[in-house]
Amino acid sequence: MSDYSFAIFDTAIGACAIVWSARGINGVQLPMGNEEKTRSRIVQRYGEIAEAPPPAAVQHAIDGMVELLEGKPNDLRDIALDLEGVPEFNRGVYDIARTIPPGRTMTYGDIARRLGGLELSRDVGQALGRNPCPIVVPCHRVLAAGDKPGGFSANGGVATKLKMLAIEGAMVNHTPSLFD
Incomplete structure (x- = not known):
């Protein structure tokens, strides 16, 4: 390294x-x-x-x-990534996630369908959980079914994801639970 x-x-x-x-x-x-x-x-x-x-x-x-992160709609798509060593499937997930504009969202299922089928939703979630470049690869814009926040492996968990989405003005179906 x-x-x-x-x-x-x-x-x-x-x-x-x-x-x-x-x-x-x-x-x-x-x-x-x-x-x-x-x-x-x-x-x-x-x-x-x-x-x-x-x-x-x-x-x-x-x-x-x-x-x-100040709320300006910069999509960061012009940033070159070095994803050497990242599995091809994960790179495909990241490529699709990078097409989601600020303030918009997709679901794990949406990405899975683009990659071949809804049954890949869990694999999509796992790939996003291993995303080495959050923000640039906007995994925070990928939601669970029903536009619920789903998981977020970064420090602060779902609260961090929701904060990032709120900054971008994205609408999320979120009812706080005891675990937030």
Whole structure:
């Protein structure tokens, strides 16, 4: 992983991190509570990689994510990703998720149907749960059946997903439960 670098950046939802290589963005880390916890999570996921000032293309990605999380409808589709080592099925899921505009949503079933059949819905959910580049690959815009929030594996869980969707102005069918 020595050809990877990372940077921490502030957003409206907290300190995020971005990991990149010469091939593109390899990872985005949603906030972990504070900058140090976010940094620790990067080391846990990637090992000892260098923290570095972002080159222009990475700064462009950071600026786009910051804008999106401020409520500006930046779809981030021009950001190059380095998904080397990511299974082909997952890449297909991520490609479809990247077509969902800010403020809009799809369901796991919608994506599964595009990939071959509704029976792939669980696989779609698992792929999104392993999404290395949240925000850029907007897994938060993918909902369960009935436009319910479904799961979200990032720190803060469904509350983080709902916060991101609210910033974008998306409508979600959500009745808070004891587990939110």
